[in-house]
Amino acid sequence: MKRKNLMIVFLVITFINLLIFFSRDHFSYKPYISYSAIYGPCDRSCLQKWEQFTSDYPRADMAEGRKIMETAPRLKTKNTQDRIVEIGRFLYTKFYRQMGRPSPAVATATPLNQYKMFCSSDSLKLWCGSFALMFNFFCWSEGISCRIIEIMNPGDHHVLNECYIPENKQWVMVDVTNNQLLVQNSNKQLLNLVEFEDQLKKPSSLLALSASGDSVGSKPISREAGYIHSYYKNKKPVYYYYRVNLDEVYRTTSKIRRYLLPVSWYVIFDSNKHNNILFYTRQLLIFLWVLLFIFLLLVILRKAIF
Numbered sequence: 001m002k003r004k005n006l007m008i009v010f011l012v013i014t015f016i017n018l019l020i021f022f023s024r025d026h027f028s029y030k031p032y033i034s035y036s037a038i039y040g041p042c043d044r045s046c047l048q049k050w051e052q053f054t055s056d057y058p059r060a061d062m063a064e065g066r067k068i069m070e071t072a073p074r075l076k077t078k079n080t081q082d083r084i085v086e087i088g089r090f091l092y093t094k095f096y097r098q099m100g101r102p103s104p105a106v107a108t109a110t111p112l113n114q115y116k117m118f119c120s121s122d123s124l125k126l127w128c129g130s131f132a133l134m135f136n137f138f139c140w141s142e143g144i145s146c147r148i149i150e151i152m153n154p155g156d157h158h159v160l161n162e163c164y165i166p167e168n169k170q171w172v173m174v175d176v177t178n179n180q181l182l183v184q185n186s187n188k189q190l191l192n193l194v195e196f197e198d199q200l201k202k203p204s205s206l207l208a209l210s211a212s213g214d215s216v217g218s219k220p221i222s223r224e225a226g227y228i229h230s231y232y233k234n235k236k237p238v239y240y241y242y243r244v245n246l247d248e249v250y251r252t253t254s255k256i257r258r259y260l261l262p263v264s265w266y267v268i269f270d271s272n273k274h275n276n277i278l279f280y281t282r283q284l285l286i287f288l289w290v291l292l293f294i295f296l297l298l299v300i301l302r303k304a305i306f
Contacts, residue, residue, distance in 0.1 A: 003299055010292045017289055020282050027282040032274050033267040039171055039192055042164055049242055050147045054140050056245030061112045065141030080165045087138050088174055088181035089211040100125030111137035128177040132159040135176050150239040151231045158231040178227050180208040197232050237270040
C-alpha cells in the first residue's frame, strides 16, 4: 500500500477512534455475570474481592467504626445473622426520620464522616445510598462480608446491600432504607435479591425482619407497596460493587486502565442477554491504530535513513 493511501487509512481510523472516545460510555466494558457466579459457593478468595471496599478507607476509620458499634446492645452475639440485623436496626432507628435528598457535601463524605454528620444534625438528609454505604462500612468494621448493590431503575436507582452468612453459606439481602433488615419466604428461608424478586411473582407470603425501636420483629411484605413496584418488580439490571470510593475509581490511571482493558469495579447481573461487542470493536480499532502508527513511523524512518 502506498504511503499516501496508508496515511488516509490512518487518519480515518484516528477520526473513528476520536468519535468513539467522545461517545465512550456506549463502548465501555460491561462486566455481566451469571447467577451462579454471583451467588455460588463463596470461599476466602471470593470474599476478598468484596473486601476491596475496606482498602478505600483508613484502618483508623474501621477501628472507630468498631467502637461505635459497641453501643449497639445486641452486637456481642457470634451469630452472623443476628449481628447483621442489629447493625441494620441501629442505623435505621437512628436515622429513618432524616430521610430525604442529601446535600452534595454529605453524599461525597466517607461513610464514617456521613455517620458523624447525620448524628450532629437531625436536619441533614440521607437516602438509600447513605444507608447502604454506612451499613456496608459498619458490617466490614465488624468483620461481616457485605456488598453494595444498585438496582438500575431508569431515573430512580435504588441502593441496598447483601451480606454473606458463613454459617449458611449464602448471600442475603438487606434494605435498611425500607426497614427490610432481612427477608424470608413462607418457609423462613432467607433470600438474596434475585430470589426475593422471583418470590414476588408467587402467591406465597414474604416476611421482613424490621426494626421497631429497640426491638426487631417480623412483618408481612406488601406486594402493593410503592417501593416494591418501583424497584423490585419487572426485573432490572443490578450492579454489584467491589468498591465505592469514587476518588479511587475515577483516578486518571484507573480510567485509562478501564478504557484499554476489560476491567471494572463492579459486576452486573441481568436476566436479559447482553454482549460486549461494542467494547471489543473499540479495542480492535485502537489496536489497528497502534499498528498503523508504528508502520507509518517505520516507513518514515526508513525513508529518512535511506
